[in-house]
Amino acid sequence: MKALIAAGGHATRLRPITWTRNKHLIPLANHPMLWYVIKKITDAGIKEIIINVNPGEIQMMRDGLGDGSEFGAHIHYLEQRGGAMGIAHAVANAEEYLRGERFLFFLGDNIILGGINHLVERFENEQLDCLIALSRVKDPHRFGVPVFDDAGKLVRMVEKPKEPPSPFAVTGIYFFDHTYFDVFKTTKPSARGEYEIADVISWYIANGKTGHEEITGWWKDTGTPDALLEGNALIMDDLPREHFSIEGDVHVDTQVQGQVSIGKGTRVSEDTLIRGPVVIGENCEITSSYIGPYTAIGNNVKVHETEVEHSIIFDGATIDTTRRIVNSLIGTNATLVDYKRTHPKTGHRLVVGDNSFVEL
Numbered sequence: 001m002k003a004l005i006a007a008g009g010h011a012t013r014l015r016p017i018t019w020t021r022n023k024h025l026i027p028l029a030n031h032p033m034l035w036y037v038i039k040k041i042t043d044a045g046i047k048e049i050i051i052n053v054n055p056g057e058i059q060m061m062r063d064g065l066g067d068g069s070e071f072g073a074h075i076h077y078l079e080q081r082g083g084a085m086g087i088a089h090a091v092a093n094a095e096e097y098l099r100g101e102r103f104l105f106f107l108g109d110n111i112i113l114g115g116i117n118h119l120v121e122r123f124e125n126e127q128l129d130c131l132i133a134l135s136r137v138k139d140p141h142r143f144g145v146p147v148f149d150d151a152g153k154l155v156r157m158v159e160k161p162k163e164p165p166s167p168f169a170v171t172g173i174y175f176f177d178h179t180y181f182d183v184f185k186t187t188k189p190s191a192r193g194e195y196e197i198a199d200v201i202s203w204y205i206a207n208g209k210t211g212h213e214e215i216t217g218w219w220k221d222t223g224t225p226d227a228l229l230e231g232n233a234l235i236m237d238d239l240p241r242e243h244f245s246i247e248g249d250v251h252v253d254t255q256v257q258g259q260v261s262i263g264k265g266t267r268v269s270e271d272t273l274i275r276g277p278v279v280i281g282e283n284c285e286i287t288s289s290y291i292g293p294y295t296a297i298g299n300n301v302k303v304h305e306t307e308v309e310h311s312i313i314f315d316g317a318t319i320d321t322t323r324r325i326v327n328s329l330i331g332t333n334a335t336l337v338d339y340k341r342t343h344p345k346t347g348h349r350l351v352v353g354d355n356s357f358v359e360l
Contacts, residue, residue, distance in 0.1 A: 086194030107172030129208030
């Protein structure tokens with residue numbers, strides 16, 4: 001079996017972070033978001049992976065994720081052709097690689113607890129034509145939603161309904177047989193002007209052997225800053241104990257509590273408290289600070305006299321402020337300084353990009 005990962009889109013809700021990087025390369029616990037998707041796919045025994053990306057972003061994605069050898073797999077990067085015309089169209093874009101194949105389709109911004117091995121095994125063992133993963137959510141109107149009859153039988157799918165017919169959402173993990181591309185050619189764009197994956201699944205339900213499986217653990221669609229931070233925290237909770245190790249230069253009097261990982265070349269001063277789960281990258285300087293739970297700090301970051309908690313700090317950032325930083329995304333090479341360190345000492349000096357959120 002092969003796998004196709006959707007990693008396109010422009011992630012407008014995550015700007016300004018996504019002005020300069022593909023959303024799927026945003027680090028969670030210091031690995032690109034898509035790294036976890038690839039890991040789950042390869043752990044399930046699938047080693048041929050196609051990643052659908054925005055035009056012009058192949059090199060960016062290759063630099064961030066490599067050729068698959070890290071996972072014992074082969075990754076091929078494919079540019080989306082024809083523009084953004086819906087999820088079903090993104091699959092059709094990969095026809096030259098998947099025609100005649102049974103395959104997994106995985107939306108790259110989906111983070112789930114546990115593996116997908118049981119889904120792969122069920123799809124193969126029962127020789128299903130289609131298999132979809134569902135999750136019970138509070139806001140199903142934001143997603144594709146399954147419709148069941150009075151007997152509990154799956155009868156069709158609807159896309160982002162105003163009045164959801166069930167409390168479930170399609171999670172973005174799909175399995176299809178080789179007839180997908182013939183089915184796609186019979187679909188038409190919706191009122192939104194997109195080819196809906198719900199229409200393709202509805203065809204399979206009516207004409208093929210279709211299964212569904214509920215994901216009972218957590219599932220996160222990382223489309224907003226709050227969702228990213230929650231995804232980062234969930235991943236940290238799910239990391240194995242052996243992932244946490246201290247390889248940097250940590251003063252003997254530094255307080256390190258709980259699950260903490262500190263990379264090579266990082267220096268931590270004595271008057272610092274780090275309370276895990278925390279992941280700190282390489283060649284960082286942490287002085288006179290408090291690093292609280294669910295914080296991920298990238299490489300070459302400087303944190304001085306600051307409290308940071310439940311945040312993601314990208315590579316090269318400098319944070320030198322007496323303020324408390326919480327629930328925050330701090331971008332690559334960003335600088336935060338205390339206004340008291342500048343002159344004049346009244347007012348705040350800001351350089352704020354489009355769609356930013358600042359709380360002073």
